[in-house]
Amino acid sequence: MAIQYSTMIELGVNIDHVATLRQARRTYEPDPIIAAAMAEQGGADGITFHLREDRRHIQDLDVQRLMQSVTVRTNFEIACAEDVVQIALEVKPDWALLVPESREEVTTEGGLDVAADNGRIADAVARLKERGIYTSLFVDPDIHQVQAAAAMQVDAVELHTGPYAIAKREQIAMELDRLKTSGQAAIEAGMRLHAGHGLNYHNVRPVAKIPGMIELNIGHSIVSRAVMVGMTQAVAEMRRILDVCCP
Ligand SMILES: CC(=O)[C@@H](O)[C@H](O)COP(=O)(O)O
Numbered sequence: 001m002a003i004q005y006s007t008m009i010e011l012g013v014n015i016d017h018v019a020t021l022r023q024a025r026r027t028y029e030p031d032p033i034i035a036a037a038m039a040e041q042g043g044a045d046g047i048t049f050h051l052r053e054d055r056r057h058i059q060d061l062d063v064q065r066l067m068q069s070v071t072v073r074t075n076f077e078i079a080c081a082e083d084v085v086q087i088a089l090e091v092k093p094d095w096a097l098l099v100p101e102s103r104e105e106v107t108t109e110g111g112l113d114v115a116a117d118n119g120r121i122a123d124a125v126a127r128l129k130e131r132g133i134y135t136s137l138f139v140d141p142d143i144h145q146v147q148a149a150a151a152m153q154v155d156a157v158e159l160h161t162g163p164y165a166i167a168k169r170e171q172i173a174m175e176l177d178r179l180k181t182s183g184q185a186a187i188e189a190g191m192r193l194h195a196g197h198g199l200n201y202h203n204v205r206p207v208a209k210i211p212g213m214i215e216l217n218i219g220h221s222i223v224s225r226a227v228m229v230g231m232t233q234a235v236a237e238m239r240r241i242l243d244v245c246c247p
């Protein structure tokens, strides 16, 4: 059953890259926990954090501290790997978003191949659901992937907006159509419709306006803006764009 939090578009702020800056010196600042609190002040509906296998940014201790301090929805991004699934079961975030990972990638390159799952995704989903954690799968805007996700009875799909974000002008309409078509399939299957990756202050509006879109998860562009104006203002600026375009 789709879980509805509010009628407006919900903004999940991914704070991974606050930790990227900290890890550049392997030190204590900037602190993702403080960034999360400032994001909440700016109007974040949720905080997203990705504990990667290679721990390039968010660390295990960050997860523990975020779970103790975040007062809005927690959205824990993990691969279908035993160690991080175990951590999710221990800390019990509101949501777990399963994403693909490979060590050599600069950032997430594609969606989970749910349709070709050998049982690994289904097992992780079942265990997370059993623990009372809402589950979401990060998938390409492909109806077959959405239908495969629905068959696993996850609570949401998060459509990968990366191809849209990097599309050449003449390809944007086609990428938006893929998002709309696969989004419609998600809604018809009774799942919440989320989207994320590569969204920014310039390209977010058309995605926010996709019928049935409930939540956008945005990180890199907000953190980049936060370097210049601070996290609270950076989030407030994105919040205002969403409130104006999708009242
Ligand atoms: C799935 C997705 O697009 C992001 O949530 C993910 O966290 C990207 O990975 P990095 O944050 O490591 O770039």
Ligand SMILES: NCC(=O)COP(=O)(O)O
Residues within 6 Å of the ligand: 014, 048, 158, 195, 196, 197, 198, 199, 217, 218, 219, 220, 221
């Ligand atoms: N799941 C997408 C996300 O959390 C943020 O992705 P990005 O905005 O950092 O590309």
